[in-house]
Amino acid sequence: MNKSYIFSAIAAFALLTLSACHDDTPDGKTTEESQEFTISTKPLTANEVIGNDYENINNWKLIFVDRAGKIAAIVNRDPSKTDAVTQETFRTELPAGTYTVYAFANTYDWFDDYYGISSLTVGGSLPAGFDNMQYGAGAGWHEGLKLPMTGKKNVTITNRIDEPFDIEVVRLYAKLQYEVTNQSTKSVTLNNIEILPMAMGPIPMFPDYTSLGNPPTATLDGTTYTTVKLDLNQSITTEPTKLTGYVREGFASSHPTGRYAIKVSINRDGKAEELLYALTHELTYINRNDWINIPIVITDYNLSVDVNFYPPIGGYPAVVKEVKNEEYYIKFGTEGRFAITPHMYDAANGGEMLTNKQMSASIKSISDPNGIFTTKPTFDATTDEIVGELNANTGTATVTLSCTVKQTDLVEFTYERIIFIIREN
Numbered sequence: 001m002n003k004s005y006i007f008s009a010i011a012a013f014a015l016l017t018l019s020a021c022h023d024d025t026p027d028g029k030t031t032e033e034s035q036e037f038t039i040s041t042k043p044l045t046a047n048e049v050i051g052n053d054y055e056n057i058n059n060w061k062l063i064f065v066d067r068a069g070k071i072a073a074i075v076n077r078d079p080s081k082t083d084a085v086t087q088e089t090f091r092t093e094l095p096a097g098t099y100t101v102y103a104f105a106n107t108y109d110w111f112d113d114y115y116g117i118s119s120l121t122v123g124g125s126l127p128a129g130f131d132n133m134q135y136g137a138g139a140g141w142h143e144g145l146k147l148p149m150t151g152k153k154n155v156t157i158t159n160r161i162d163e164p165f166d167i168e169v170v171r172l173y174a175k176l177q178y179e180v181t182n183q184s185t186k187s188v189t190l191n192n193i194e195i196l197p198m199a200m201g202p203i204p205m206f207p208d209y210t211s212l213g214n215p216p217t218a219t220l221d222g223t224t225y226t227t228v229k230l231d232l233n234q235s236i237t238t239e240p241t242k243l244t245g246y247v248r249e250g251f252a253s254s255h256p257t258g259r260y261a262i263k264v265s266i267n268r269d270g271k272a273e274e275l276l277y278a279l280t281h282e283l284t285y286i287n288r289n290d291w292i293n294i295p296i297v298i299t300d301y302n303l304s305v306d307v308n309f310y311p312p313i314g315g316y317p318a319v320v321k322e323v324k325n326e327e328y329y330i331k332f333g334t335e336g337r338f339a340i341t342p343h344m345y346d347a348a349n350g351g352e353m354l355t356n357k358q359m360s361a362s363i364k365s366i367s368d369p370n371g372i373f374t375t376k377p378t379f380d381a382t383t384d385e386i387v388g389e390l391n392a393n394t395g396t397a398t399v400t401l402s403c404t405v406k407q408t409d410l411v412e413f414t415y416e417r418i419i420f421i422i423r424e425n
Helices: 109-114
Strands: 012-020 034-043 060-066 069-078 087-093 098-107 149-157 163-171 174-182 189-198 225-236 241-245 261-268 272-281 291-298 301-310 319-324 327-332 335-347 359-367 373-380 386-390 395-406 411-423
Touching: 012 098, 087 272, 087 319, 174 189, 189 241, 225 241, 261 291, 291 395, 301 327, 301 395, 301 411, 327 335, 335 411, 359 373, 386 411
Parallel strands: 174 291, 327 411
Antiparallel strands: 012 034, 012 163, 034 087, 060 069, 060 098, 098 149, 149 163, 174 241, 189 225, 189 261, 261 272, 272 411, 301 335, 319 327, 335 386, 359 395, 373 386, 395 411
16 A cells, blocks of 8 residues: 555665676675675655764675575674665675575664674574564663664676676664654643553564555564553744654554554643544554654644433433533433433644544543443434433432534544533422
């Protein structure tokens, strides 16, 4: 699936170009077995800017395995070079033949040791199962640490002039970029952002190039899920604050909506709040190397309810409404049918009431311990009302109302409020 219509989820890749030519080797001699390699990194589109050293190439290793399964060459970046680069050129010599090239970039000593890469030697063989090796990915990756990249490709070297080869080395994680804006009328401090549900467990070490930008082809649904959190404690203004996180590839199928969701913890005027943003239906999967831009707008949405009550003939029609923080209390003095209509207002936009296209509502849960309902409340999507009927019993029931506001083409904001329905004589 092309993700550009959602959020321009465009991958950055490292491109390795190989050419065999008649040229001088380091000692000045010309040989037909001298190859020139250029390793480079660049985004596929200008929409993603690679501005951090840890997203560029810091170290790299190439392993050439011939058709007999023997390691013909291992080429490492010169250890004296410690700068992050977008491209680098070097030479080596390989006889003509067909090779499988395994490429690693931005790996660590623990990585090379754990996956047996540091023990490989020229003339030896790869460990069994190397082709299908699994990377034990955590749900996320820490910003500021070099992002590991891998690649794999079969090449045939004939040692003819102008014989180019290339291999893509892709990130093992997807890149999430949050753009957070405060459009509310109050000061906001962003405490943390969480994305869920993120699967945990191994993923293929080497990429399936045909799936990049599309759903991962590997079976990645696990039994263990978690959230990936960015802890921030950062003031948010009307100018977008850009924050970056890195997450494991996978699917959101374990979430009841089948979509990934975002939780945002803030302090608004010193009061702690937790906001829930549900991403629109397109973001049902995340693949390695994706770039996903997620705008989050913090604003003042106020919920108001209108109540209509239809008591029986001779019944007492009075309805009393009270609002306490995020709770709404509606009192009825007799039995009868009722209709509750929710309205959402944007306080940051002059108190404008949102339209049905901007806001939708549903009942999340009902609790009626005293049995005051003859007919339990339901949401009528035609009239946008919560309708139900009260009986002669007295007591209190609660209806948890979930209102969803569509902020952008990507992000929806879920606003939950509790309505207390009180039946008294």
